[in-house]
Amino acid sequence: MVSKASSFLLESQELTALACAVYLKDQSRSRNFINQSRIPHVKDTRSSWSLNVLINKVRFHAKVSKIQDGYKVLIAGDIFEVKGNLSFISPLMDLTVNGEQRLLQLNQRLGGGSYDIRYYGNVYPLNVLDDVAYEFSQYMLEKKKVDTSSLVLAPMPGILKSVGVAAGDMVAEHQEVCVLEAMKMQNSLVSAKGGKVKKVNFTMGDTVNEGDTIVELE
Missing domain, CATH: 2.40.50.100 (RNA polymerase II/Efflux pump adaptor protein, barrel-sandwich hybrid domain)
Known part of the structure; x- marks a missing residue:
């Protein structure tokens, strides 16, 4: 029998993996827009990333690599393969995690790797940062949270x-x-x-x- 703590950890890890996939797709779209706008920009040729996802201020570290039709995310020794149509045309994303269907709703994209995501009926404020940005964030004063729901x-x-x-x-x-x-x-x-x-x-x-x-x- 799976304990509530184990179930919560698995759900948090799945959400971390999904957030990494959304973030990387979002970054790719932003770079494409900049390139189309003729603004000088260095092309990102990486196929792997080290990311940090903050869920309600709890940090999950992830190693992410590109695979066919998605991303492979390594979190604390566990592997999560996220696949599906990572499209921002609709706030609803029908994805799979390790072959299991997962429905994610992107409520808000706040820029800078910040998102409000509805998952399993709950809305989570998320921040996705690479290692450099995460280290810098430890020395920054925490901003007062601004309610942007309106x-x-x-x-x-x-x-x-x-x-x-x-x-x-x-x-x-x-x-x-x-x-x-x-x-x-x-x-x-x-x-x-x-x-x-x-x-x-x-x-x-x-x-x-x-x-x-x-x-x-x-």
Whole structure:
């Protein structure tokens, strides 16, 4: 019989592996966008990475390598193979971990390797850092956590293809409020909670930068 502690550890390790895969795919998309924008950038030719995932401030260290259709993640001696369609078109990602289906919902991409991910019905604030960034983070003063649940932020630079809400509208939790096109792919952006739209700062066709506030809720 598997104990609750063992089950929680396995779930945390699986979430760590999934977070590593999401982060690396996100980084790859960002580099592709920069290259298309003609901004000088050194191409990343690595096929393995050393990453640190902070889940509710608990650190999990992972060694990640690229495999066909996904990533192999080594965590504390255990291997997790993450495969599937790592697409940001929809907040829902249908993936597999060691051949077992796992459904992950990407609630928010906050930039800098920070995400809010819903997994097994719970929402986890995650930070993914490489070893250098993690070491530097140990010497930095902790920032006060800012509640961004009332904001819909641009996770990357792009062009708004549609805006589906206006000031005064009521939205439900995880409702699509706009579609952002980046690198010729359309990304559905959703509200982190339900509420009344206070302000819409951009319109269809506008260009936004990473971190821009597109929609504000009351």
